[in-house]
Amino acid sequence: MNILRTALFLSLSILAISGSLMAIWQTYEYKIAFSLVDDLKINNNELSFQSNILIEEVQYSRNQLTLRRVAQNNLGMRAPRLSEKVIIKVEGNG
Numbered sequence: 001m002n003i004l005r006t007a008l009f010l011s012l013s014i015l016a017i018s019g020s021l022m023a024i025w026q027t028y029e030y031k032i033a034f035s036l037v038d039d040l041k042i043n044n045n046e047l048s049f050q051s052n053i054l055i056e057e058v059q060y061s062r063n064q065l066t067l068r069r070v071a072q073n074n075l076g077m078r079a080p081r082l083s084e085k086v087i088i089k090v091e092g093n094g
Contacts, residue, residue, distance in 0.1 A: 071077040
């Protein structure tokens with residue numbers, strides 16, 4: 001009977017220790033996964049911001065090209081020749 005109690009106590013102790021170690025391991029894995037998710041969210045926000053900037057730049061370039069095409073084709077405008085350009089120099093205060 002005494003041997004049975006000792007064996008039961010040892011097996012329950014081993015189960016409790018291994019269960020505790022598994023809980024610690026799962027907590028560690030959860031924290032690592034949570035950290036990786038946070039890093040991915042930060043990268044996603046940064047890439048989204050950069051993507052929005054690039055989209056705005058493309059839209060600006062398209063608008064400039066459209067304005068130039070309308071000015072040349074519909075309004076008959078053209079870029080000035082070198083002989084037609086006037087350069088004005090303004091001296092700064094200081």
